[in-house]
Amino acid sequence: MSLILVNLIDGLVTGLLLFMLSSGLTLIFSMMGVLNFAHASFYMLGAYFGYQISTYVGFWPGLVIGPVLVGVIGALIERYGLRRVHQYGHVPELIFTFGLALLIEEVVQFFWGKGQIAFNVPESLKFALFTISGNAIPAYKVFMIFCSMGIFLVLLYILTRTRVGMVIQAALSYPNTVEALGHNVPMVFMGVFGVGTALAGIAGVIAGPTVGVFPGMAIQLGSIVFVTIVVGGLGSLWGALVASLLIGWITNFAAAYSFRFSTIFEWLGLERPANMAESLLRDAWTLTFPQIGPILPYLLMILILVLRPYGLFGKREV
Amino acid sequence: MPAAIELKGVTKNFGMAEIIRGVDLAIPQGERHAIIGPNGAGKSTLFNLVTGKYELTSGEIRLNGETISGLQPFEINRRGLSRSFQITNIFHNMTVFENVRCGLLWSMGYKYSFWTPVNTQKKLRARAEELLEQINLADRRNVVAGVLTYAEQRALEIAITIAGGASVIMLDEPTAGMSRSETSAMVDLIRTVTEGKTLVVVEHDLGVVFDLADKISVLVYGEIIESGLPDAVRASDRVQEAYLGTTHEIEH
Amino acid sequence: MSTVAPSEAARKGPVNWALLLPWLAAIVFLAVMPLIFASNSALTIMNQMAITIVFALAYNMLLGQGGMLSFGHAVYMGLGGFFCVHLMGYVENYEWQIPTPILPIFGGLFGLIFAIVIGLFSTRRAGTVFAMISLGVGELVAACSLIVVAFFGGEEGVSGDRTMGPTVFGFDFAQKIEVYYLTAIWLVISALAMFFFSRTPVGRLANAVRDNPERAEFVGYSARFVRYYSFCASGFFAGIAGGLFAINFEILTEENLNLVTSGSVLLVTFLGGIGFFVGPIIGAIVFTLLQTVMSLYTDIWQLYLGGLFVLTVMFFPRGLAGLLFMHWRPHQLGKLGTLVVPYARMFVPGAVMILGFAGFLETAFHARHAAQGNEVMKLFKFEFLQYDSHSALPWILFVAMMVAGAYGCRRLAPGLKAAWDEANTARSA
Numbered sequence: 001m002s003l004i005l006v007n008l009i010d011g012l013v014t015g016l017l018l019f020m021l022s023s024g025l026t027l028i029f030s031m032m033g034v035l036n037f038a039h040a041s042f043y044m045l046g047a048y049f050g051y052q053i054s055t056y057v058g059f060w061p062g063l064v065i066g067p068v069l070v071g072v073i074g075a076l077i078e079r080y081g082l083r084r085v086h087q088y089g090h091v092p093e094l095i096f097t098f099g100l101a102l103l104i105e106e107v108v109q110f111f112w113g114k115g116q117i118a119f120n121v122p123e124s125l126k127f128a129l130f131t132i133s134g135n136a137i138p139a140y141k142v143f144m145i146f147c148s149m150g151i152f153l154v155l156l157y158i159l160t161r162t163r164v165g166m167v168i169q170a171a172l173s174y175p176n177t178v179e180a181l182g183h184n185v186p187m188v189f190m191g192v193f194g195v196g197t198a199l200a201g202i203a204g205v206i207a208g209p210t211v212g213v214f215p216g217m218a219i220q221l222g223s224i225v226f227v228t229i230v231v232g233g234l235g236s237l238w239g240a241l242v243a244s245l246l247i248g249w250i251t252n253f254a255a256a257y258s259f260r261f262s263t264i265f266e267w268l269g270l271e272r273p274a275n276m277a278e279s280l281l282r283d284a285w286t287l288t289f290p291q292i293g294p295i296l297p298y299l300l301m302i303l304i305l306v307l308r309p310y311g312l313f314g315k316r317e318v
Numbered sequence: 319m320p321a322a323i324e325l326k327g328v329t330k331n332f333g334m335a336e337i338i339r340g341v342d343l344a345i346p347q348g349e350r351h352a353i354i355g356p357n358g359a360g361k362s363t364l365f366n367l368v369t370g371k372y373e374l375t376s377g378e379i380r381l382n383g384e385t386i387s388g389l390q391p392f393e394i395n396r397r398g399l400s401r402s403f404q405i406t407n408i409f410h411n412m413t414v415f416e417n418v419r420c421g422l423l424w425s426m427g428y429k430y431s432f433w434t435p436v437n438t439q440k441k442l443r444a445r446a447e448e449l450l451e452q453i454n455l456a457d458r459r460n461v462v463a464g465v466l467t468y469a470e471q472r473a474l475e476i477a478i479t480i481a482g483g484a485s486v487i488m489l490d491e492p493t494a495g496m497s498r499s500e501t502s503a504m505v506d507l508i509r510t511v512t513e514g515k516t517l518v519v520v521e522h523d524l525g526v527v528f529d530l531a532d533k534i535s536v537l538v539y540g541e542i543i544e545s546g547l548p549d550a551v552r553a554s555d556r557v558q559e560a561y562l563g564t565t566h567e568i569e570h
Numbered sequence: 571m572s573t574v575a576p577s578e579a580a581r582k583g584p585v586n587w588a589l590l591l592p593w594l595a596a597i598v599f600l601a602v603m604p605l606i607f608a609s610n611s612a613l614t615i616m617n618q619m620a621i622t623i624v625f626a627l628a629y630n631m632l633l634g635q636g637g638m639l640s641f642g643h644a645v646y647m648g649l650g651g652f653f654c655v656h657l658m659g660y661v662e663n664y665e666w667q668i669p670t671p672i673l674p675i676f677g678g679l680f681g682l683i684f685a686i687v688i689g690l691f692s693t694r695r696a697g698t699v700f701a702m703i704s705l706g707v708g709e710l711v712a713a714c715s716l717i718v719v720a721f722f723g724g725e726e727g728v729s730g731d732r733t734m735g736p737t738v739f740g741f742d743f744a745q746k747i748e749v750y751y752l753t754a755i756w757l758v759i760s761a762l763a764m765f766f767f768s769r770t771p772v773g774r775l776a777n778a779v780r781d782n783p784e785r786a787e788f789v790g791y792s793a794r795f796v797r798y799y800s801f802c803a804s805g806f807f808a809g810i811a812g813g814l815f816a817i818n819f820e821i822l823t824e825e826n827l828n829l830v831t832s833g834s835v836l837l838v839t840f841l842g843g844i845g846f847f848v849g850p851i852i853g854a855i856v857f858t859l860l861q862t863v864m865s866l867y868t869d870i871w872q873l874y875l876g877g878l879f880v881l882t883v884m885f886f887p888r889g890l891a892g893l894l895f896m897h898w899r900p901h902q903l904g905k906l907g908t909l910v911v912p913y914a915r916m917f918v919p920g921a922v923m924i925l926g927f928a929g930f931l932e933t934a935f936h937a938r939h940a941a942q943g944n945e946v947m948k949l950f951k952f953e954f955l956q957y958d959s960h961s962a963l964p965w966i967l968f969v970a971m972m973v974a975g976a977y978g979c980r981r982l983a984p985g986l987k988a989a990w991d992e993a994n995t996a997r998s999a
Contacts, residue, residue, distance in 0.1 A: 096880070110935060295713040301703075
């Protein structure tokens with residue numbers, strides 16, 4: 001029972017983190033029609049900036065300044081890079097963001113090297129907030145949860161209750177009309193891209209101390225983020241939330257329970273092969289839940305794409 | 319002989335908006351039929367319904383007696399219906415010659431063959447050359463379609479449309495954006511290439527309409543308010559009120 | 571060529587020399603290369619180039635010809651390769667009589683089978699959806715490779731021995747040169763087949779569907795089916811590339827299936843130019859050269875490559891082949907010669923600027939990452955370019971080079987533009 005609770009919390013942490021990334025990505029997609037392959041790279045940049053700033057003035061300023069820097073870089077890239085490539089079509093746009101991801105990874109290695117960086121949890125949060133039958137729940141994890149939820153609420157508020165939010169929502173579907181009404185749509189685009197990437201940056205600063213800061217961070221999380229928004233439905237913020245939490249919980253629970261698939265096979269009456277080393281099916285017999293954890297999101301994505309191509313909550317045509 | 323195209327009780331709703339509200343229309347074989355109407359009447363939607371791009375909300379559409387509502391566009395095309403588009407829809411990265419040739423491949427039986435090189439097929443080339451001659455683009459055959467002038471692209475579009483030998487040709491505003499002389503040339507072209515076929519044309523230029531059409535239908539707010547011979551339509555009070563307005567708009 | 575059709579007038583008599591000559595030249599070139607570059611490392615590089623060319627050509631069937639961007643194409647090459655290595659194992663252990671030269675066919679077939687299965691649901695839509703599915707499938711298979719150890723060999727991968735098969739004309743393929751010629755023959759066959767495919771009805775329709783799927787439907791073709799065809803054909807040839815990889819390197823690992831490999835074939839193909847048949851060929855050659863040569867002289871070659879890629883997408887999206895073919899019109903007009911001097915003049919400030927920038931980066935990298943006490947660096951690993959990376963002089967020098975070079979380019983740009991315009995204008999008679 002307690003294990004379930006711990007996994008629920010861990011899954012929540014992962015899910016909300018994933019949400020911070022996927023929300024920005026899905027907003028950018030629904031606004032500009034471009035799937036930013038380099039989104040996770042901004043997440044990585046956030047982590048590195050957060051670390052670097054924390055070495056000068058501490059974690060908390062890093063939490064604020066880092067994402068702002070990332071957002072500015074994102075906005076500049078939109079203005080001078082993406083906008084230029086946009087005219088060539090969707091495929092070159094995707095290729096551009098892919099190239100960007102590559103480049104950012106190299107740049108990060110240029111400045112910080114190939115190894116893992118010691119980005120540590122700030123001293124003020126380095127304690128166990130409470131324990132659940134012997135499993136300590138670090139305060140930092142709770143902080144992560146509150147931070148992400150806070151950001152989600154702020155985002156929701158801005159999009160649904162403010163004028164800027166309305167303009168953004170309108171520009172989501174009818175950019176030309178909105179522009180004709182006198183709003184500076186290119187500026188809105190730049191802003192949304194900047195905010196989206198800044199969100200990714202925040203996720204990076206927050207997640208950095210727990211997942212580790214290294215050049216492979218972006219690739220590690222990158223494809224999962226795409227899976228998340230496809231499952232949730234491209235363009236849907238609620239879909240991104242639901243899908244993120246779903247995937248967060250699935251992967252955490254899978255990793256925690258060492259359920260062996262051989263149990264099912266034996267229950268079905270199948271015989272375990274005598275010579276395991278030679279048998280072609282030996283992997284099926286040694287298969288455990290934790291092993292398939294990493295591939296579950298992809299299976300889910302393919303399932304959704306085949307059965308319900310709009311995703312769980314999708315409105316825009318995928 | 320069954321009608322070339324028959325629409326029975328066709329309606330189309332987009333969400334709550336009723337765009338087409340019950341259209342009945344029968345176009346016999348070989349007729350040249352024009353559909354006119356104010357902007358927003360639903361002419362393009364009607365086209366898209368017939369050609370399979372949109373699904374009907376209710377009703378039925380028949381091609382040569384066979385029900386085609388619910389079929390995919392390519393299936394409808396293979397049954398003998400071809401269309402052109404309001405916004406020029408050609409293969410802009412391929413040459414003029416290749417554009418026309420693509421229009422011919424299926425109808426000449428090549429299907430999904432991956433073993434015949436198209437360059438060696440003499441009959442294919444001959445037919446493509448014929449079509450190019452008809453639209454007067456024979457000397458532009460190696461030009462990439464994307465750089466042609468607007469009128470040339472529209473002519474190419476017509477060529478691709480008729481290439482497959484479809485018996486029913488639907489043209490969506492073929493003379494849109496053309497000058498006087500270009501329009502006149504286009505009308506002659508249309509008349510020549512659709513000889514013996516059934517033609518359905520959506521047009522705004524009433525001069526073209528009265529020049530080309532055997533029968534006219536007037537579509538207003540998703541309904542056909544009048545359908546018949548050009549003179550009858552022109553004289554109709556309902557049409558005058560809803561669409562034609564003052565008589566001096568009609569150039570003849 | 572998919573965009574620029576060679577004039578039909580080039581046909582003289584029954585043989586189209588304009589088309590045939592490049593192929594003959596390529597065959598001669600391939601046959602003669604190892605005689606010029608006979609060293610083992612040269613052979614390895616050439617083999618690698620050949621395999622990459624086949625893979626990139628296969629990938630371009632999807633991207634350039636079909637307009638479908640895939641982030642997971644390594645799967646088909648990898649699976650084909652794995653299958654071949656297993657076959658090699660059966661040849662070795664169970665005396666199966668499969669001569670090594672025909673192994674790539676089996677690689678191709680295995681790749682084809684997978685493409686048939688996956689294409690069933692992945693080719694329904696093009697564009698972003700297709701890219702996403704390809705990414706998901708790619709990651710799925712790569713992740714599975716660590717689970718299904720029986721087929722993928724887990725972390726160590728699967729190895730084989732190409733010399734165990736029945737000898738063919740006395741060759742057992744132990745020698746690198748024998749492998750080279752085998753690979754070269756397969757390269758020519760595959761390239762010919764893929765070129766041929768682009769000239770068939772399906773190949774032409776692939777272009778049509780790429781340009782305008784709606785229009786293609788209205789000439790009687792199901793856009794979806796055409797895409798499916800292209801996808802399967804592409805998977806087949808990717809599998810052949812996998813088989814060639816298996817023969818050459820005798821080991822396949824999870825690396826052959828992952829996003830990095832899928833990404834690099836995208837890079838290679840795009841760099842070369844997706845709108846031209848020769849594009850991927852050029853891209854593969856240039857990339858392999860850059861990769862092997864640059865890595866000898868600098869530690870940050872991947873940074874350069876990444877930057878080059880982004881610049882290509884932004885400023886010359888038609889790739890290297892596009893750059894070359896831009897000169898077709900001046901050539902036709904006989905004015906190609908007029909560009910030599912302007913190019914040469916632009917070359918000087920351009921080179922200065924680039925070298926300055928590279929030097930700057932190299933010095934910065936060294937200053938930041940070199941071990942404590944190791945102050946002296948060798949620029950591009952040249953002995954005679956030694957200096958202390960912490961001293962001010964090199965920095966100043968490189969910045970000066972960059973500024974001077976940029977200024978020079980700026981000054982010469984209008985002149986180059988004028989020369990270019992002139993070279994592209996036919997003088998009216």
